[in-house]
Amino acid sequence: xxxxxxxxxxxxxxxxxxxxxxxxxxxxxxxxxxxxxxxxxxxxxxxxxxxxxxxxxxxxxxxxxxxxxxxxxxxxxxxxxxxxxxxxxxxxxxxxxxxxxxxxxxxxxxxxxxxxxxxxxxxxxxxxxxxxxxxxxxxxxxxxxxxxxxxxxxxxxxxxxxxxxxxxxxxxxxxxxxxxxxxxxxxxxxxxxxxxxxxxxxxxxxxxxxxxxxxxxxxxxxxxxxxxxxxxxxxxxxxxxxxxxxxxxxxxxxxxxxxxxxxxxxxxxxxxxxxxxxxxxxxxxxxxxxxxxxxxxxxxxxxxxxxxxxxxxxxxxxxxxxxxxxxxxxxxxxxxxxxxxxxxxxxxxxxxxxxxxxxxxxxxxxxxxxxxxxxxxxxxxxxxxxxxxxxxxxxxxxxxxxxxxxxxxxxxxxxxxxxxxxxxxxxxxxxxxxxxxxxxxxxxxxxxxxxxxxxxxxxxxxxxxxxxxxxxxxxxxxxxxxxxxxxxxxxxxxxxxxxxxxxxxxxxxxxxxxxxxxxxxxxxxxxxxxxxxxxxxxxxxxxxxxxxxxxxxxxxxxxxxxxxxxxxxxxxxxxxxxxxxxxxxxxxxxxxxxxxxxxxxxxxxxxxxxxxxxx
Amino acid sequence: xxxxxxxxxxxxxxxxxxxxxxxxxxxxxxxxxxxxxxxxxxxxxxxxxxxxxxxxxxxxxxxxxxxxxxxxxxxxxxxxxxxxxxxxxxxxxxxxxxxxxxxxxxxxxxxxxxxxxxxxxxxxxxxxxxxxxxxxxxxxxxxxxxxxxxxxxxxxxxxxxxxxxxxxxxxxxxxxxxxxxxxxxxxxxxxxxxxxxxxxxxxxxxxxxxxxxxxxxxxxxxxxxxxxxxxxxxxxxxxxxxxxxxxxxxxxxxxxxxxxxxxxxxxxxxxxxxxxxxxxxxxxxxxxxxxxxxxxxxxxxxxxxxxxxxxxxxxxxxxxxxxxxxxxxxxxxxxxxx
Numbered sequence: 001x002x003x004x005x006x007x008x009x010x011x012x013x014x015x016x017x018x019x020x021x022x023x024x025x026x027x028x029x030x031x032x033x034x035x036x037x038x039x040x041x042x043x044x045x046x047x048x049x050x051x052x053x054x055x056x057x058x059x060x061x062x063x064x065x066x067x068x069x070x071x072x073x074x075x076x077x078x079x080x081x082x083x084x085x086x087x088x089x090x091x092x093x094x095x096x097x098x099x100x101x102x103x104x105x106x107x108x109x110x111x112x113x114x115x116x117x118x119x120x121x122x123x124x125x126x127x128x129x130x131x132x133x134x135x136x137x138x139x140x141x142x143x144x145x146x147x148x149x150x151x152x153x154x155x156x157x158x159x160x161x162x163x164x165x166x167x168x169x170x171x172x173x174x175x176x177x178x179x180x181x182x183x184x185x186x187x188x189x190x191x192x193x194x195x196x197x198x199x200x201x202x203x204x205x206x207x208x209x210x211x212x213x214x215x216x217x218x219x220x221x222x223x224x225x226x227x228x229x230x231x232x233x234x235x236x237x238x239x240x241x242x243x244x245x246x247x248x249x250x251x252x253x254x255x256x257x258x259x260x261x262x263x264x265x266x267x268x269x270x271x272x273x274x275x276x277x278x279x280x281x282x283x284x285x286x287x288x289x290x291x292x293x294x295x296x297x298x299x300x301x302x303x304x305x306x307x308x309x310x311x312x313x314x315x316x317x318x319x320x321x322x323x324x325x326x327x328x329x330x331x332x333x334x335x336x337x338x339x340x341x342x343x344x345x346x347x348x349x350x351x352x353x354x355x356x357x358x359x360x361x362x363x364x365x366x367x368x369x370x371x372x373x374x375x376x377x378x379x380x381x382x383x384x385x386x387x388x389x390x391x392x393x394x395x396x397x398x399x400x401x402x403x404x405x406x407x408x409x410x411x412x413x414x415x416x417x418x419x420x421x422x423x424x425x426x427x428x429x430x431x432x433x434x435x436x437x438x439x440x441x442x443x444x445x446x447x448x449x450x451x452x453x454x455x456x457x458x459x460x461x462x463x464x465x466x467x468x469x470x471x472x473x474x475x476x477x478x479x480x481x482x483x484x485x486x487x488x489x490x491x492x493x494x495x496x497x498x499x500x501x502x503x504x505x506x507x508x509x510x511x512x513x514x515x516x517x518x519x520x521x522x523x524x525x526x527x528x529x530x531x532x533x534x535x536x537x538x539x540x541x542x543x544x545x546x547x548x549x550x551x552x553x554x555x556x557x558x559x560x561x562x563x564x565x566x567x568x569x570x571x572x573x574x575x576x577x578x579x580x581x582x583x584x585x586x587x588x589x590x591x592x593x594x595x596x597x598x599x600x601x602x603x604x605x606x607x608x609x610x611x612x613x614x615x
Numbered sequence: 616x617x618x619x620x621x622x623x624x625x626x627x628x629x630x631x632x633x634x635x636x637x638x639x640x641x642x643x644x645x646x647x648x649x650x651x652x653x654x655x656x657x658x659x660x661x662x663x664x665x666x667x668x669x670x671x672x673x674x675x676x677x678x679x680x681x682x683x684x685x686x687x688x689x690x691x692x693x694x695x696x697x698x699x700x701x702x703x704x705x706x707x708x709x710x711x712x713x714x715x716x717x718x719x720x721x722x723x724x725x726x727x728x729x730x731x732x733x734x735x736x737x738x739x740x741x742x743x744x745x746x747x748x749x750x751x752x753x754x755x756x757x758x759x760x761x762x763x764x765x766x767x768x769x770x771x772x773x774x775x776x777x778x779x780x781x782x783x784x785x786x787x788x789x790x791x792x793x794x795x796x797x798x799x800x801x802x803x804x805x806x807x808x809x810x811x812x813x814x815x816x817x818x819x820x821x822x823x824x825x826x827x828x829x830x831x832x833x834x835x836x837x838x839x840x841x842x843x844x845x846x847x848x849x850x851x852x853x854x855x856x857x858x859x860x861x862x863x864x865x866x867x868x869x870x871x872x873x874x875x876x877x878x879x880x881x882x883x884x885x886x887x888x889x890x891x892x893x894x895x896x897x898x899x900x901x902x903x904x905x906x907x908x909x910x911x912x913x914x915x916x917x918x919x920x921x922x923x924x925x926x927x928x929x930x931x932x933x934x935x936x937x938x939x940x941x942x943x944x945x946x947x948x949x950x951x952x953x
Contacts, residue, residue, distance in 0.1 A: 136821050137926060207818050213795060214778040214820060301796020307779060308794065342685075343693035350703045372781060372816075374792050374799035377729060381722045388714035392707060399706040400698075402675045407618070408693040409685040420680065427672050431665045434714065435658060438721040440728065443789035444643075444654045447781060447816040511643050513785035515816050518824035522812070525644075599695035 005084060007092030008189065011059030015190045018054025022047035040220055042293055044201065048194045048227045055190035060093045061183040076178060079582050093186065095178035098580055100185050101164025102478065107188055108156035109549070114196065115149030118142045120542050122519075127535040129523035139519040141203030141221065148195070148208040148225070151321070152232055154463050156188060158328045159239050161470055162267045164478070166243060168573040168580065169261040171252025171589035171606070176245035184238040191231040198224035207517055209318070212288050212299040212310050223292065226285040233282040240274035243267055252572075252606070254591030261571060261595050262351055266331025269355040270324050273362060277317040284313035308373055315366035322455075323362040326462025327355050330397055330426075332470045333419050337401055339569045340416040341408030344596040347400045354393035354400075361390050371442045380439045387437035394430055398423075414488030415567075418469035421496040426461025428503055429454060449510030457503045468495075468548065475552065476562035480578040483559060487551040494544035502537035505530045570595065570605040622678045629670035637662055644785045647811065647832065649768075649804035650728040651788035657724060664713065728789065729802060732768030740773045742780030742793040744820050744928065745883055746873025747813055747828035756845045759867045761813060761830040763805050764838035771801040781817035784830055790816050805832040821928050822874065822883040862947025865940055869933065877951055884929060885922055891945075891952040896923045910945045 003009050026043040030036070056062065064074045076095060080086035089099055090106075122142050125134040134142070163181065167174055175181045198204060202219030215222055247268050251260065287298045288310070297303025299310045338345045345351060364386040371380050401423060410416070432454040435441045445451060468491075475483045509527040521527065565574040572589055573580070588610035597603040646655055683693075738761070739750040750757045763769055773782055773793040782801065783790035786809075791801035815826035833841065856864070866872055874883035885895070890905050898921050903909055912919060914936070917929035936944070 136824065140818070140821070140823075205818075205820055211779055211817075214818070217778070305796075307796070341683075341693060342691075344695060344697045346696065347698035347703050350698070372790050372792050374794045374797055380725065384721055385715070385718045388718050389711075391714050392711050395710040396703065396707055398672055400703070402672060402679070403696075403699075403702070405679040405683065406675065407696070408679065408683050409689060409691070410679060410683050411685050412680075420676070423676060424673065427669060431669055434665075434717065435661050438657060438661070438717055440654050440721055440724045440789075441657050441661065443728075443791075444651075444658070444785075446790060447783075508642075513644055513814070515783075515814060515824075517818040520824045522814075522827075594697075597695065597697075599692035 005092075006088060007059040007061075007186075009091075011055040011186070011189065014058025015051040015055035015193070018058075019047040019051035021054070022050030025050070041223060044220060045223050045227060045289065045293060048197075048224055052187070052190040052194060052227070052231050056183065056186055059186050059189075061179075061186045063093070064179050076174075093182050095174070095182055096582070097163050097167050097175045097178070097181060098584075100181055101160050101162075103185055104156050104163055104188075105160035107192065108153050108160055111149050111153040111156065111192060112545075115146050115153055116542055116545065118146040118149065120539060122146070123535040123538045125519065126521070127532050129521055129528055129531075131520050134519060136519045137203060137205055137219075140205035140207070140517070141199060143517055144204055144207045144210075144225070145195075145199055148229070150459070151208065151325070152188075152192070152195070154325045154459070154467075155232070155236055157463070157467050158267075158270065158325070159185070159236075161263075161328065161332070161467075161474075162239075162243055162271075165474070165573070166246060166264055166267055167250070168584055169264055169571065170247065170250060170255060171572055171585055171591070172246060172250035173584065175242050176250055177242050180238055181242055184235045184242065187231050187235040187238075191228050191235070194224050194231070195228035198222070198228065209314065210285065210288065211314075212291065212307055213301075215288050216291050216299065223289060226289045229285050230282050233278045236274050237278050240271035240278075243271040244275065247271075252585075252589040252591055253610075258349060258352065259591055259595060260352075262334040262345060262348065263328070263331040265352040266327045266334070266355050269359040270327045273320045273324050273359050277320045277363070279317070280313050281317035281321075284310055284317075287313070308370070308375055311370050311373055312367065312375075315369045316363075319366040319369060320359075320362040322458065323358050326426075326458060327358065329422070329461075329463040329466035331355065332466040333401060333422055334397070335571075336415055336419050336469055336473055337404050338596040338598055339567050339571075340411050340413070340419075341405045342598045343404055343408040344594070344598055344600075345400070346403035347396075348594075348596065350396050351400050354396045357393040358390060361386065361393070365390060368437055368442070371439050372446050384437060384439050388434060391430075391434060391437075398427070398430070413472075413567075414483070414485060414492060415469045415473035417489065417492045418465050418472065421492060421499075422461050422465035422469065424461075424496070425457055425465055425499055425503070428500070429457030429459075429461045432457065432507060445510070447516050449506045449514040449516060451510065452516055453503050453506030453510060456506065457499075460499055460503075471548075471552065473567070474573075475555070476566055477573060477578050477580065479556045479559070480562060481555055481557075481559035482562045482566065483555040484551050487547055491544045491548045491551070494547070495541050498537040498540035498544070502534050502541065505534040505537065509534070570598070572606045572608070575606065575608050618678070618682065622675055625674045625678065626667075626670045629674055630667045633666040633670060634663060637666065643788075645807070646788070647784075647786035647805055647807040647809065648788060649806050650802065651786070653724040653728055654788040657721065660720075661717070664717075732770075732802065732804070735768050735770040735802070736764065737770050737772065738763075740771050740782055740793060742773070742775040742782065742815065742819075742826075743870060744777050745815075745822040745826040746870045747780075747782075747815075747826075748870050749828075751842075754842055754845075756842070758845065759828065759870070759872065761828060762838060762841050763830065763832045764835040765805055765808055765832055767835065768802055768804045771803065773799045773801065778819050779817050780815045780819050780826065783814050783816040784811050785814065786811050792817055808832050808834060821926050825882060826873070828873070858943045858946035859950045861940070862943035862945070862950075865936075865944055866947060869936075871944075874929070884925055887948050887951045889952050891949040893952075897921065898923050898927075907945050907949075910948060911941055914941060914944065 023043045026046050027037050067074050080089050090103060122139055125132050198221040201224060202221045204218045204222035204225050206215045206218050247264055290296045291298050291300060297305040299305045299307050334345055334351050365383060367379060367383040368387040436445055436454060472483055472488055509530040512527050513525045514521055514527050562578055587608055590607045590610045592607050593603050593605050595605050737753055739752060741748045749761050773791055775793040775795045777795060780793045781790055782793055787803050791799050809832055811830040813828040813830055815823055876882050876886045877888055879886050879888040894902050894904050896902050903920060914933050918927050921927045
């Protein structure tokens with residue numbers, strides 16, 4: 001085996017070659033047009049784009065399609081490669097949804113560490129008034145890198161769990177389009193490199209929202225950011241398409257929509273948003289890219305453009321995106337609560353349909369980010385009402401969760417602790433929402449640290465806490481071993497109080513006048529104590545995440561071997577061995593009951609001996 | 616039933632405690648505008664609802680955690696309760712009514728705070744990287760400081776020369792973006808005499824965090840005399856001023872002073888105190904003497920010779936200055952070295 005037989009190495013080599021080719025192409029065209037040869041922006045943009053495409057080809061994610069084009073048949077290969085060690089499949093193109101799920105997960109956690117470290121650095125800068133060590137241009141770049149790094153980490157984390165779990169939960173042998181699945185994953189690797197590179201070619205000082213005209217005059221890094229968002233977006237769209245097809249077409253016999261595990265409902269709702277809204281952020285960024293490259297003045301008032309148009313296009317994705325992030329997390333909460341309460345999920349259909357309601361309402365609320373923007377004043381009223389509507393299905397979820405644990409028989413291993421943490425934190429995020437939705441109070445709160453506190457609480461409660469709960473909960477399923485319970489609890493008891501301090505602290509300083517995205521603040525506001533508390537709390541959260549990673553990495557190798565169904569779940573994935581064998585359900589799977597009938601004697605959700613019963 | 620009763624009592628207790636706790640601290644800065652009263656009233660009302668819903672969820676959750684914890688040795692499941700349609704409809708309808716009620720109330724408030732006044736003072740606000748300029752078209756004067764009379768409704772008409780900024784004075788509560796190519800509007804009636812600060816609330820680039828402007832709210836009579844004092848300065852023909860006086864006026868009018876201090880503090884750009892005649896190192900390591908020639912060149916083409924340690928962000932937007940005006944500015948800068 002040589003290094004070059006690893007797909008990722010070939011991909012990286014191809015990316016370097018592709019980037020060089022792209023730069024060369026621009027130079028050539030310019031020379032032929034009689035212009036001076038070197039112009040950094042077009043060379044960088046074309047180079048980055050060709051580099052990403054070259055990686056996707058070089059890694060081998062399109063090999064089968066090329067063979068099909070030549071008329072060759074390529075049956076789907078199952079299992080690790082025959083001529084190489086089994087671990088190499090994680091570094092090459094592999095079509096198994098379980099491998100791709102792990103690949104997504106590792107990339108997600110990598111970007112989580114990148115984004116989190118950036119936050120750690122600039123929180124230290126913000127711990128006291130006065131400039132400490134960060135140049136404002138670098139600070140401005142870091143907040144944008146933190147924001148988008150975390151967003152991508154969340155999207156990849158969702159893709160990780162959706163890929164690994166959805167086929168298992170619905171009894172499918174794999175995703176509907178396994179090759180497309182691998183292709184969608186591998187786009188993210190070169191794109192992540194382009195994204196990180198944007199920091200080193202001048203950065204970009206706009207925050208992840210990249211409003212023009214500021215983004216139209218930002219340094220070169222801006223363009224690499226746009227390129228990266230474009231390709232991440234393609235991955236997201238294709239992944240969503242695959243999940244929708246899988247959920248609608250590949251459910252096991254007997255699994256009607258209302259007998260699906262509730263997480264699958266959440267993924268379906270999320271995928272509908274991702275499939276139909278992501279185009280808009282890509283479009284808005286491509287328009288700024290073209291304004292910079294070709295002088296098309298879409299958002300330049302001097303050329304008849306309108307800066308506010310950008311905000312409409314941008315938020316048409318970027319608000320629903322919030323629901324892309326939180327719906328799967330809320331699905332995980334709904335999935336795990338009944339198991340550790342030993343009680344059915346309260347109001348299954350209401351919880352399922354509330355995900356759909358949030359997804360649909362999410363398309364009607366984008367302009368609530370623009371109450372101060374200068375758009376027509378009357379527009380603020382309908383968007384206020386549509387925004388407030390979102391509170392209703394969110395409330396249904398909360399009340400149903402509380403009714404689920406009420407009179408249950410609760411146990412609190414680490415996953416359940418994190419679900420409880422998620423509830424408490426999402427509550428903070430949810431309750432701090434309506435003040436931003438109501439126009440008058442938003443005119444005060446907009447662009448302050450109150451907003452920062454609000455959306456971090458929604459993201460942590462709606463994604464990070466449930467994501468960690470899911471990591472612990474399904475860890476035995478992924479690895480066949482048990483995580484260390486004591487370290488898991490230490491993680492929880494460090495992170496949850498720290499997050500409360502961070503979140504309430506951010507809202508507190510925001511109400512006192514702390515603005516978003518500033519490298520330095522006015523000590524006259526009287527917020528220095530709050531700022532220091534937020535910084536310390538943030539660093540504690542970072543430390544607790546490192547403890548989790550140490551726990552998971554150690555336990556994956558040395559942990560105690562897990563029993564088959566440690567949580568006594570009714571769900572099908574826990575009825576088979578861990579880690580999941582290459583063919584998940586060799587004897588088929590048939591749904592014969594309701595998913596969450598805990599407490600109903602002699603009931604079962606699935607029958608795994610379909611083939612045997614037929615004989 | 617016993618559990619519900621206990622938990623309900625606890626919900627009331629926790630609601631009251633949360634409200635008392637939040638009201639015990641000053642959550643927001645001092646209020647200094649009539650429009651802000653609507654904001655504070657609405658926020659206070661929201662706090663009551665938030666406190667109640669917070670207590671409702673947290674109490675029932677923590678009650679379950681402590682009371683419905685599995686007893687050691689118990690391996691049985693909980694009761695098989697799958698749902699309750701009446702309950703679900705209840706907790707759909709009641710929140711719906713509450714939020715729609717708040718929506719109607721908020722819309723009414725919005726129409727109040729955007730309503731036109733009888734005798735509005737018009738102030739045209741221009742945001743630029745990284746400062747603010749204020750014009751009083753009714754009085755034909757402009758200022759670096761935002762002077763406002765108490766108890767008179769002000770119509771701010773906002774625009775920007777470069778990127779989007781946001782005009783915000785926390786004590787006035789409400790904010791509005793300043794967008795290039797567009798005039799946006801904001802109405803505020805100051806109610807408290809005092810000194811405040813405009814703080815740019817929309818990320819606008821390198822020195823966004825330092826994009827302030829002073830705000831002075833005074834009694835109407837004092838405002839009148841300020842206007843007259845300004846008029847005197849403005850009506851004095853430029854040819855009657857010494858070059859240094861003229862330069863000082865230009866520096867203020869053109870917004871130079873939001874990035875260049877005259878007292879030695881380092882803002883976004885180099886201070887002007889002691890600048891004239893000093894030697895500075897450029898980005899490429901070479902040195903240059905800040906003489907008249909260098910200063911003129913740096914005003915007209917700021918990116919040509921940037922002093923090391925400062926970002927190249929000064930807008931090359933001052934080519935409209937006449938030769939006399941340039942000479943006056945340089946004379947003013949020179950005067951700061953003596």
